[in-house]
Amino acid sequence: MARSIRVRLNGTEREVQIEDHVLMLEMLRGLGFLGAKLSCDAEVCGACTVLLDGRPVSACTTLALEAEGRRLETIEGLAQEKKGGAAPPKLHPLQQAFIDNFAFQCGYCTPGMIIAAKSLLDEKPRPTPAEVRHWMEGNICRCTGYQTIVDAVLDAAGASGEPR
Amino acid sequence: MLRRFQVHRATTVAEAIELRIQFGDDAAVYAGGTELLLAMKLGVARWPHLIDIKPIAELRGIALNESVLRIGATVTHWDLERDATVARAIPALSALERNVANVRVRAAGTLAGNIIFAEPHADPPTLLMALGARVILAGAKGRRAIPLVEFVTGMYQTALAADEILVAVEVPVATARRAAYVKFQILERPSIGVAIAGDVHDGKFAEAPNIYVGAVDEMPRRVATQTLAGASLRDAGTADALAEAARDAVEPIADLAGTAEYKRHLVGVFARRALAAFAEAA
Ligand SMILES: Cc1cc2nc3c(=O)[nH]c(=O)nc-3n(C[C@H](O)[C@H](O)[C@H](O)COP(=O)(O)OP(=O)(O)OC[C@H]3O[C@@H](n4cnc5c(N)ncnc54)[C@H](O)[C@@H]3O)c2cc1C
Numbered sequence: 258m259a260r261s262i263r264v265r266l267n268g269t270e271r272e273v274q275i276e277d278h279v280l281m282l283e284m285l286r287g288l289g290f291l292g293a294k295l296s297c298d299a300e301v302c303g304a305c306t307v308l309l310d311g312r313p314v315s316a317c318t319t320l321a322l323e324a325e326g327r328r329l330e331t332i333e334g335l336a337q338e339k340k341g342g343a344a345p346p347k348l349h350p351l352q353q354a355f356i357d358n359f360a361f362q363c364g365y366c367t368p369g370m371i372i373a374a375k376s377l378l379d380e381k382p383r384p385t386p387a388e389v390r391h392w393m394e395g396n397i398c399r400c401t402g403y404q405t406i407v408d409a410v411l412d413a414a415g416a417s418g419e420p421r
Numbered sequence: 422m423l424r425r426f427q428v429h430r431a432t433t434v435a436e437a438i439e440l441r442i443q444f445g446d447d448a449a450v451y452a453g454g455t456e457l458l459l460a461m462k463l464g465v466a467r468w469p470h471l472i473d474i475k476p477i478a479e480l481r482g483i484a485l486n487e488s489v490l491r492i493g494a495t496v497t498h499w500d501l502e503r504d505a506t507v508a509r510a511i512p513a514l515s516a517l518e519r520n521v522a523n524v525r526v527r528a529a530g531t532l533a534g535n536i537i538f539a540e541p542h543a544d545p546p547t548l549l550m551a552l553g554a555r556v557i558l559a560g561a562k563g564r565r566a567i568p569l570v571e572f573v574t575g576m577y578q579t580a581l582a583a584d585e586i587l588v589a590v591e592v593p594v595a596t597a598r599r600a601a602y603v604k605f606q607i608l609e610r611p612s613i614g615v616a617i618a619g620d621v622h623d624g625k626f627a628e629a630p631n632i633y634v635g636a637v638d639e640m641p642r643r644v645a646t647q648t649l650a651g652a653s654l655r656d657a658g659t660a661d662a663l664a665e666a667a668r669d670a671v672e673p674i675a676d677l678a679g680t681a682e683y684k685r686h687l688v689g690v691f692a693r694r695a696l697a698a699f700a701e702a703a
Contacts, residue, residue, distance in 0.1 A: 258427045277471075278423040280458075299459060300526055301609055312499065312528040318458045319529065322428060373524065395523020 262325040267334025275321045281307065284321035285331060292332035292368035303396030306369035307331050313376045332368035351375055351413040360409035362400035370396050374410045383414055423461055430473045434559050434588060437474055441584050442561060444470045450586055452495055453529040456538045474586060485510055490592045498527035511592065513600040517544050533587045539577050542610035546573060547635030548602040551616035554592040560585035576639040601699035603691055611636040612678035613687045615667065615695035625653050637673040637684045644670040654700040660693045667692035
C-alpha cells in the first residue's frame with residue numbers, strides 16, 4: 258500500500274510518499290540522504306543509525322512508515338549552515354571532535370558513530386568513559402581501534418558542558 | 422529490501438484480534454520489528470500483512486499494582502532500563518535490560534517480542550522464569566494468564582494461539598525476594614545466562630530457590646534445588662552443589678558460541694557467579 262507520511266526530517270517538515278514495505282534507509286537514500294550507510298543489514302554494526310524522536314534506531318531494519326508524525330535526524334542535519342551561504346557550515350561539536358581526535362579513517366561508520374553519540378549526549382551531556390563505551394558498543398569500526406572514538410565523544414561532551 | 426506487504430495499525434486489542442482472525446496465517450503481529458523484519462529480509466518468513474500493535478494505548482506502560490509489576494506488551498528494553506519503578510522493584514531486571522543487545526535494538530525491541538520470538542539466546546526469559554512471571558494473552562474467547570514457564574514450549578515455540586496477542590507480562594515482586602542474573606557472551610546474543618531468585622533468612626536460602634539456566638539449551642531450564650533449602654549462600658559446598666545441579670539441568674547445543682562440552686563447563690562457572698552475585702544483592 259502506498260501512503261503519504263509527514264516527517265520532521267532534520268528540522269524540516271516534509272511529506273513523503275512511501276509503500277509499507279519500504280525500509281527507512283531506502284527512503285532516506287531515495288531522498289538523497291546518503292550519510293546513513295547499509296552495511297551488516299542486521300542491526301549489528303550501527304552504520305545506518307538515525308534518530309527517531311531522539312532514540313537511535315537501525316534504519317536498515319526499521320520501516321519508513323515508523324517516521325510518520327515523528328522527528329527523524331540524520332548526520333546531514335548536524336552542521337549549521339551559516340547565513341549568507343558562502344562560508345562553510347559550522348560543524349556540530351561531535352563532528353569537530355571526531356576531526357580533532359582523528360576518530361575515523363575510512364569514514365564508513367562515522368555518520369552512525371556520530372549520530373549514536375549525539376543521542377547519548379542529548380540524554381547524558383557528561384557521560385563517563387564507561388558509559389560512552391557501553392552506549393557505543395553496538396557501533397562497529399574496523400579502522401580506528403575505538404580509543405579515538407571514545408576520546409572524541411568525551412571531548413565533545415567537554416565542549417558542550419564544562420571544560421574537562 | 423523487503424517483499425511487498427501491508428501494515429494494518431490496530432488501535433484496540435479487539436481490533437488486533439479481529440485482524441488476526443481475518444488474515445490468519447497471512448499476517449504476523451508487528452511490534453518493534455527487530456526480529457520480524459530481520460527474518461523477513463532473510464526470506465525465512467513472509468507475511469503479506471503485518472498487524473502493528475504499537476498504536477494500542479492499553480499495551481503501553483509499566484505499573485506496580487500491589488505485589489505485581491505489569492509490563493505492557495509494547496514496552497521496550499529501552500523503557501525498562503530507564504524505569505524507576507522497575508529499578509526499585511526488581512533491580513536485577515533493570516541491570517539485565519541495560520545489557521540486552523545494543524542501544525538501537527533496545528530502543529525498538531519490546532520485552533513481549535523477545536519472549537514470543539523464543540530465540541534460545543535471550544536474557545529476559547531466564548530471569549523472568551526464576552521470578553515466576555506470567556503472560557496475559559487476549560484472544561477471541563477472552564483473556565487468559567499463563568506462567569511463562571508453560572508459555573515458552575521450545576526453540577522459537579510458544580503456546581500463543583493463532584487468534585491471540587500478548588497483552589502484558591506480569592512479575593510478582595515479593596519484597597523479601599532478591600534476584601540475580603549473570604550472563605556471558607562473545608557474540609551479539611548471550612552464550613549463557615543464569616538467574617537466581619528466592620527468599621533468604623540469616624544468610625541462607627529460606628527454601629529451595631528458583632534457578633534457571635538460559636541460552637545454552639533449546640529454552641531456559643530449571644535447576645533442581647531441593648537440596649539447597651537452608652544452605653548457606655557463602656558456603657563453598659553450596660556453590661559446588663549448585664554448579665553440579667546446574668550442569669545436570671541442561672543439554673547444551675553446540676553453535677558459534679562454543680561446543681556442548683564447553684557450554685556445560687560455562688554453566689558450572691556461571692552458576693557459581695550467579696550465587697555470588699545473589700549473595701551480594703542487597
Ligand atoms: C542484533 C541483535 C542483538 C540482540 N541481542 C539480544 C541479547 O543480547 N539478549 C536478548 O535477550 N535479546 C537480544 N536480541 C533480541 C531482542 O531482544 C528482540 O529482537 C526484541 O526484543 C524483539 O522485540 P520486537 O518488539 O522487535 O519484536 P518483533 O520483531 O516485532 O516480533 C517478534 C515476534 O513476536 C511476535 N510478537 C511481538 N509482539 C507480540 C504481541 N504483543 N503479541 C503477539 N505476538 C507478538 C511477532 O509476530 C514476531 O513473531 C537481539 C536482537 C538483535 C537484532
